[in-house]
Amino acid sequence: xxxxxxxxxxxxxxxxxxxxxxxxxxxxxxxxxxxxxxxxxxxxxxxxxxxxxxxxxxxxxxxxxxxxxxxxxxxxxxxxxxxxxxxxxxxxxxxxxxxxxxxxxxxxxx
Amino acid sequence: xxxxxxxxxxxxxxxxxxxxxxxxxxxxxxxxxxxxxxxxxxxxxxxxxxxxxxxxxxxxxxxxxxxxxxxxxxxxxxxxxxxxxxxxxxxxxxxxxxxxxxxxxxxxxxxxxxxx
Numbered sequence: 001x002x003x004x005x006x007x008x009x010x011x012x013x014x015x016x017x018x019x020x021x022x023x024x025x026x027x028x029x030x031x032x033x034x035x036x037x038x039x040x041x042x043x044x045x046x047x048x049x050x051x052x053x054x055x056x057x058x059x060x061x062x063x064x065x066x067x068x069x070x071x072x073x074x075x076x077x078x079x080x081x082x083x084x085x086x087x088x089x090x091x092x093x094x095x096x097x098x099x100x101x102x103x104x105x106x107x108x109x110x
Numbered sequence: 111x112x113x114x115x116x117x118x119x120x121x122x123x124x125x126x127x128x129x130x131x132x133x134x135x136x137x138x139x140x141x142x143x144x145x146x147x148x149x150x151x152x153x154x155x156x157x158x159x160x161x162x163x164x165x166x167x168x169x170x171x172x173x174x175x176x177x178x179x180x181x182x183x184x185x186x187x188x189x190x191x192x193x194x195x196x197x198x199x200x201x202x203x204x205x206x207x208x209x210x211x212x213x214x215x216x217x218x219x220x221x222x223x224x225x226x
Contacts, residue, residue, distance in 0.1 A: 002154065033211070035212040035213070037155070037213070039155075044205055044216040044217065044218050044219055045147075045155060045205070045213070045216055046216065047212055047213060047214050047215075050211075050212040050214070051211075051212075056214065086154075088154065088155050090155075090157075090212075090213075096172065097169055098157055098160070098169050098170070098171055098172075099145070099147075099157035099160065100157065101154060101155045101156065101157060102154075103154045104154040104155065
């Protein structure tokens with residue numbers, strides 16, 4: 001069981017907007033910023049979003065992030081086939097003294 | 111260009127040991143914390159361990175129960191993970207990742223298989 005809770009799957013058609021949620025607690029999301037990672041099939045994870053809503057250089061502005069209380073979310077607008085991947089949220093947990101990940105959400109572009 | 115290259119993975123019997131290495135280049139290694147993250151086959155990401163830039167602060171996942179040791183050699187731009195008393199559930203791809211309060215660069219991973 002992951003410390004952070006994500007839906008196992010999400011889907012959408014090209015051009016649609018999809019949102020992936022990430023739920024935690026006061027010791028992790030409630031106290032720290034959230035990062036998101038994208039893992040394309042067969043590849044290493046890649047940083048997609050940091051400090052809740054900051055995009056690294058090269059990440060399209062179709063991707064956006066937000067955080068409220070003990071939850072965070074990743075939104076992808078104008079969905080494209082190349083967005084089909086696994087998405088993970090992560091943050092530091094003050095009680096565990098370690099990084100924690102969500103279980104991952106597999107995004108399917110129909 | 112930042113590069114992280116893991117090595118040292120392979121097949122090991124239960125109870126055995128393995129030492130993973132991560133060679134870093136393209137940045138000032140001694141200025142960054144580093145991490146190990148693993149991914150069991152078909153599963154999600156699991157953080158394993160973190161080490162600060164000077165090795166002053168080290169953290170481990172509780173699930174490891176003291177079997178793994180992280181270390182680094184800033185003179186060699188290298189990160190290590192000594193894994194002892196390996197179990198079948200340690201089978202995974204092990205990634206090293208640079209720490210900037212997020213894992214901003216990842217290696218390609220090295221596969222560790224624990225099986226008799």
